[in-house]
Amino acid sequence: MGASQTGPARRHLLQGLGAAALLAGTAGTAGPASAAARRGARPVPPDRIGFGLYSIRSMLAEQPEAVLELLAEAGYAEIEPAYDYGGLSPSAFRAATDAVGLRVVGSHHNPGDFRGDLAGPTLERAAVLGQRYVGVSYMDGEETPDGYRRMAEEMNGWGELARSYGLRWYAHLHDNEFRTAPGTGQVLFDIWLAETDPRLVDFELDLYWILRAGVDPGPYLDAHERRFPLLHLKDGVPTEGVETDLGDSSVDFPGILAHLRHPAAHHYVIERDEQPDPPRTARRSYDYLRSLRVRPLPLPR
Template structure:
């Protein structure tokens, strides 16, 4: 958050993984982001240190290529760029087993926010499993708080599966976690993809949301098609059909710390940086 109280304009590191594999690439990319009006960056633990081939393969298979920048000196590169680190993504298991190390890495980047990036091989349709996850998040949040950190949870689509109770798993996680221990990073694209309404979620749970992820949702298909059905994907802010202006304006009124742009593919001109610049124009308009 800026001194004036508005959210920082930020970007997720995953978007620039392909153009930060070398030090010169990373330096140029970060400088270009700053020139485009970005003030912050959200980092991923697995992209700021050497990444096992298995992890890179999993993220690539999920449509999130991470590049080969894990051996770079990210604390120095980010500091030189002038960008603030708004948070670092880590997995819950690492937070639980290496709390002090995770906190120290985050502190080394100048942030006190650690984000759980969702659960792998987890049944979000199981009431008991979701309740146990809430307890784990509470415990991890308290452990991080003892190290001067705070914990946020980031959603994808699975959290909006319906439980036997009829409620969505995300709703249960918000209600069953301690607000002093756990906050949330609402990813609007995944919420909309799952059929949820980000504005309704912000109206109901906004005080728990400390970071906002956003990209627009639409299609790049041009010209005639065989059928009226076209593929829907992430697109730059202002080029799709999500209520981007209303969502960002609402999040600003809730004083979230940052609005974070994140796309993994389908970039305009095939360029993650050109995509960031187009979305950055919208952020500058809405968050002057």
Template sequence: MANEKIKVKNVGIQLYTVRKEMLADATGTLKQLAKIGYKELESARSEKGLYYGLQPKEIKKITEDLGMTLRSGHVHIDKDWDSTVAAAAETGQDYLICSSLPSNGQTVSNYKHVADMFTKAAEDCRKAGMIFGYHNHEYEFEKENGQVLYDVLLDNTDPELVKMEMDLGWAILTGNDPVDYFNRYPGRFPLWHLKDMDKAKQESTEFGKGAIDIKKMLQVADKSGMKYFFVEQEEYAGTAMDSVKHNYNYLQKLSI
């Protein structure tokens, strides 16, 4: 039927959302997330390493046994980059995402330097069978001489080699329209962080309680080239697990 609405499937989560829980009991927390219904996972650096004290092959097996896929991971480009790439390849993940700007300086020249770093990192990832990407915050949308710094990264990297993980919350909170980016840079955004934002507090909140139109964003997923999205929330009204349950249930009630 032409008017048939599509349900949201393959809901992912960025594990930073449950960072304390993962550090306390990684396996138990993954079991809870699987029980809620989350299917796709993105890891983040922690006090216990890239995989919360688990070895790469361990987390691969645990997630697979739970019917989940470790799809991506947030890392830094630093002195341990080679071992970071090797460990990520062991997990079988598809994407390796630089989680924050690896060089200081809110200037066009620095962002061009970072773009060169990203090109090299992306080549390393490709050799290891993965796709490299970058996750934005809010500061990338600052300007120098009228030039948006985020655009410098996009314009100075190969669109086939360097992808972007659009954090929808930060993009919208800074007054930018993700759809504008999807139109100008089609196919560059295979990954998303899906979050709602409290504008007054300038922080994340549970779906439906903030300023982001979650449904509208999901309706333009094809335009961005989005393959996977990860629910992310850094602050909570109650417990982290209550919030991830709320967010999952909110998505299950949507028809796109």
């Protein structure tokens, strides 16, 4: 490893990782997980636990290789970049992830990156990284039923194009998609479910943001599990806009994940949009999710 990975900045990152481990050890994650384990519950598949690089974007911009090493040492199997690769070219980033044993599962882009002349290079970069999924962090159409129908048509086209590169296209969800259109009683996201082709378009369900919208994710996972191959996990108090590391607050991850009939078919991407200590977020959140045991809900009769 070159000198750029062995200087003070890298030592600071890895020291932060060590401090995070101590904090995680005193945070008390064993309660709900231990109780569930006694009833034969299952773990989250460790080879499907990932980290969203947007959560560590400032450090990534300064020392991308050190950040990847940090995440690998924390135990992660997968990562999800957002918008860039820490200043590295796609091929250099792929080499860096391969070197530490991380896989790129998907990547977030702006909607404009799939329009016009930008679409080809965006998909080519994703193909170089060896990822399975490629998508947007948000959609930018009009927040009306007609607007959502137009967006659904556009997403179908992007999904078709992504498939030609051997990729699956997806859209990350926030709270706004789960609003009810005034005067119609129709949930806007339900338009996407009905009018996007499941062969072409997937969704990344953010468990924090759907709770922020006041919507129970359970029924969506029950009815449309295969449309959500990627899940975003962050803890906090969604109704108040408060975010924390996993295991430090009130989101009922065991209860939500119990709705999954095929847990190994999903990718569990940890993130925290704004946080004071990214190394602690990485270690604390990974350790919590690894300790978690989920008791599947009984199949409906």
